[in-house]
Amino acid sequence: MELRIDNISKRFKDKVAVDNFSVTLNNGVYGLLGKNGAGKTTLMRILADVSTQSEGEIYVDNKSKSSLGANYRELLGYLPQDVGFYKNFTAEKFLYYVAALKGLDKNKAKDKINELLKFVNLESDKKRKIGGFSGGMKQRLGIAQALLNDPKILILDEPTAGLDPNERVRFKNLISDISKDKIIILSTHIVSDIEFIANEILVMKDGMLIEKLTPSKIINKVRGKVYSIKVQEDLLYEIKSKFNISNISREKDKVVVRIVDEDKPYLDGGICTEEEPNLEDVFLYYFNEKVTNKG
Numbered sequence: 001m002e003l004r005i006d007n008i009s010k011r012f013k014d015k016v017a018v019d020n021f022s023v024t025l026n027n028g029v030y031g032l033l034g035k036n037g038a039g040k041t042t043l044m045r046i047l048a049d050v051s052t053q054s055e056g057e058i059y060v061d062n063k064s065k066s067s068l069g070a071n072y073r074e075l076l077g078y079l080p081q082d083v084g085f086y087k088n089f090t091a092e093k094f095l096y097y098v099a100a101l102k103g104l105d106k107n108k109a110k111d112k113i114n115e116l117l118k119f120v121n122l123e124s125d126k127k128r129k130i131g132g133f134s135g136g137m138k139q140r141l142g143i144a145q146a147l148l149n150d151p152k153i154l155i156l157d158e159p160t161a162g163l164d165p166n167e168r169v170r171f172k173n174l175i176s177d178i179s180k181d182k183i184i185i186l187s188t189h190i191v192s193d194i195e196f197i198a199n200e201i202l203v204m205k206d207g208m209l210i211e212k213l214t215p216s217k218i219i220n221k222v223r224g225k226v227y228s229i230k231v232q233e234d235l236l237y238e239i240k241s242k243f244n245i246s247n248i249s250r251e252k253d254k255v256v257v258r259i260v261d262e263d264k265p266y267l268d269g270g271i272c273t274e275e276e277p278n279l280e281d282v283f284l285y286y287f288n289e290k291v292t293n294k295g
């Protein structure tokens with residue numbers, strides 16, 4: 001399947017939230033990466049057909065979203081950034097409720113709900129009220145409801161928010177299990193969450209798509225721009241004011257500062273070495289104002 005986002009823009013009065021966004025996606029996992037306010041949710045709401053674009057069109061296998069109508073929505077699964085759960089519903093009841101909203105046949109819904117409760121590891125909690133769920137449990141329930149209709153296009157807005165490290169691992173496995181025949185788009189500003197699951201990373205800034213690359217290629221973009229410098233603690237203040245810092249660690253009486261910069265940082269009394277870049281560095285490179293870059 002091919003999902004083509006063609007020149008999508010969204011304006012709220014004088015605010016341009018999505019700006020001429022174009023990209024073509026095929027089956028696979030795409031990580032939409034951008035800081036707060038970049039326009040991720042706005043774009044995803046348009047993709048999920050809960051909001052309309054100001055300009056542009058979305059095509060599935062060359063058929064437009066507007067001409068597909070209800071057929072478009074049948075292809076979709078959507079996890080909103082803030083799911084409106086009914087606290088007094090049990091997990092199971094909530095899934096039956098969403099299944100009814102999606103127009104699923106009751107018997108089919110029953111099988112699917114049992115399968116999904118197992119899949120997201122909520123089977124033993126299915127009779128519990130959602131009001132007593134942890135953030136991670138709610139998130140897994142949110143993923144389950146998005147999968148009820150076997151969507152071919154799965155849109156997950158910040159699916160890893162509020163998950164603890166174990167739940168993150170679980171989530172990653174879950175996504176790779178279902179990713180074979182689907183287009184999955186997930187947004188986040190936690191880089192490490194998409195590093196291992198996304199086939200491609202879409203970097204969004206000020207409503208625009210500024211990069212579309214595999215994780216390893218995107219890391220190569222900052223190769224040669226990541227350094228560590230070992231200094232006395234008292235130089236830390238100066239370093240913080242001058243450079244873009246991605247990490248600080250301590251070694252005996254010294255501090256080791258990880259810096260992302262176009263040029264090799266120079267500091268009197270510091271030993272500077274080039275480092276192997278990671279996606280956290282990439283995020284800083286694209287989004288921190290102190291780094292001079294083309295993004």
Ligand SMILES: Nc1ncnc2c1ncn2[C@@H]1O[C@H](COP(=O)(O)OP(=O)(O)OP(=O)(O)O)[C@@H](O)[C@H]1O
Binds near residue numbers: 037189
């Ligand atoms: N209904 C609205 N009315 C006016 N402005 C809006 C509306 N929705 C979003 N915006 C603005 O559009 C921009 C993009 O917001 P959006 O929620 O899409 O960003 P985001 O990338 O999802 O951010 P976050 O990481 O915080 O979820 C922001 O400046 C936001 O204030």
Ligand SMILES: [Mg+2]
Binds near residue numbers: 040041042081157
């Ligand atoms: Mg958002």
